[in-house]
Amino acid sequence: MKNILLFTDYNDQNVQAAKFALWLAATMKVRLFIWNTFNPSAKLFAAQKSVAGFNDALPVISDRANEWIKKLTAEIRTGTGLKPLVQFINRDQCLKEKLLAVVRKEDIGLLVKQVRDNKDSKVLIDGSGIFSAMRTNCPILLVPEKLTWKSLDKILYVADLRYCRKNVVRLLGQLAAAFNASVTIADLAAKGMPYLEDNYAREVYHDAIDGVANQDHFYLSHIRERNIPKAIDVLVNDLKADLLVLVNKRYHFNELLGSAAPYILPAYIHIPVMIFPS
Numbered sequence: 001m002k003n004i005l006l007f008t009d010y011n012d013q014n015v016q017a018a019k020f021a022l023w024l025a026a027t028m029k030v031r032l033f034i035w036n037t038f039n040p041s042a043k044l045f046a047a048q049k050s051v052a053g054f055n056d057a058l059p060v061i062s063d064r065a066n067e068w069i070k071k072l073t074a075e076i077r078t079g080t081g082l083k084p085l086v087q088f089i090n091r092d093q094c095l096k097e098k099l100l101a102v103v104r105k106e107d108i109g110l111l112v113k114q115v116r117d118n119k120d121s122k123v124l125i126d127g128s129g130i131f132s133a134m135r136t137n138c139p140i141l142l143v144p145e146k147l148t149w150k151s152l153d154k155i156l157y158v159a160d161l162r163y164c165r166k167n168v169v170r171l172l173g174q175l176a177a178a179f180n181a182s183v184t185i186a187d188l189a190a191k192g193m194p195y196l197e198d199n200y201a202r203e204v205y206h207d208a209i210d211g212v213a214n215q216d217h218f219y220l221s222h223i224r225e226r227n228i229p230k231a232i233d234v235l236v237n238d239l240k241a242d243l244l245v246l247v248n249k250r251y252h253f254n255e256l257l258g259s260a261a262p263y264i265l266p267a268y269i270h271i272p273v274m275i276f277p278s
Contacts (some may be wrong), residue, residue, distance in 0.1 A: 001174045002109025003031045004100070005138075006091075010036070010068045017114030017143035018072050020272065024112075024141075024152075027178050030188070033106050035089045073164075094243035103136040109171075111140040115265065123269075127261020130275060132191055134248055139171070139276040144265070147272065155183045156241040158232060160190040160251050164208040168276050172245065173213025181242075183213075186235050187222045189229060192249040195224050228255040233268045244273055248278045 006021040008014045025032035073084050089102060100109070109135045114156050115123050123144055133140035137242045155172055159165070164185065172183045185205065196204065205220045225231040232252070236244060252273070257263035265273065 001028045001030055001171065001178075002029075002216060003033060004112060004164060005033045005035060005106070005108045005225070006112045007037050008037050008114070013116065013145060014114045015072065016145060017112055019067070019076065020141075020143050020147070021112040022072055022076045022084040023080065023082065024088070024110075026076060026080070026084040027085075028174070029108075031106075032088050033085055033089050033102075033108065035102075042181045044164050050117045060267045064190055072190050099132055103138060108136070109138060111136070111138050111278045112143065113140060114143045114145060116145045116278060120158045123265035125257065125265060127263065130173055130248060130261070130263075132271055133275070134277045137277050139168075139274050142265075142273045142275065144270060144272065146270070148270075150242070152179045152216070152242050153181050154239055154241045155181055155245065156186060156235055156239060157245040158186045158188060158235070158252050160193060160210065160246065161185070161187040161196060161228040162193070163190065163205045163247075163251060164204070165247060165276065166208065166212050168245065168247070169218075175243075176217035177214060181217065182219060184221050184239060184241075185233070186223060186253060188225065188231055196222070197219055198222060217235045228252045229266060232256055233266070236269060236271065237264075244269060245274045245276070247276045250278045 006018060008018055011074045012217055021032055069086055073086065076082055076084055087106075089106075105112075113129060113181045115125055130140060150198070152175065155176065157164075157168060157172060159168075169185075176183050183259060187196065187201055187205070202220065206215075209215050209218050221235065223231055223235075232244070235241065241255060246256070256269075257265065
């Protein structure tokens with residue numbers, strides 16, 4: 001797996017995404033890059049430096065940012081024994097090169113951002129954030145503000161098997177291997193498409209997995225249901241899934257989140273959502 005890029009403003013309300021990103025990077029043995037989103041008009045950072053060991057002073061990073069990351073990293077170490085590798089993105093680099101250039105330069109393969117409840121307790125997803133992420137060809141992991149942080153044991157990928165993406169299966173296979181997790185591919189026919197016969201669905205499923213990921217981690221759930229939100233509600237909660245995976249604006253994305261930004265995450269989706277480029 002490639003490196004991970006976290007967007008944060010070092011606010012305690014964003015702690016869940018930061019902890020999840022630190023834990024994910026440490027488990028996958030990749031580097032976590034941090035992009036500061038606080039006060040974007042100010043040039044807060046002048047350099048980037050690894051803070052993996054926290055042995056050296058970091059005069060170019062604000063004390064608050066440094067202490068915030070140190071505290072969360074210490075929690076990850078205490079709880080898991082893992083040692084995340086963290087690197088701050090140069091503010092000038094962000095302003096000059098933009099997101100796509102940073103992703104290419106730092107070999108980023110996953111973006112992480114926290115989503116917050118609004119005054120009506122609805123989780124709103126900023127469409128511009130998803131759009132920017134999709135332009136990099138990287139998936140984005142959206143972490144709810146009220147996430148009950150636990151583990152990554154069960155991953156749910158919702159797709160019409162006819163359009164199951166091998167690049168999605170490959171990344172989920174890497175996550176499953178690292179966390180010893182299971183991946184359920186939920187086959188829900190796309191709107192206007194006929195249901196697949198059971199035997200044919202099994203053939204398509206194996207073709208999607210073969211040579212891409214370890215089949216021992218993957219399972220097929222072949223579902224005949226046209227009400228997509230209802231089906232995903234049952235799948236997420238009955239399977240006790242820890243991560244929901246969708247493809248941007250394809251098949252079931254709009255039926256679940258809405259057709260236009262800002263997208264609304266249903267109340268029954270209380271887990272991180274990973275969105276892949278279409």
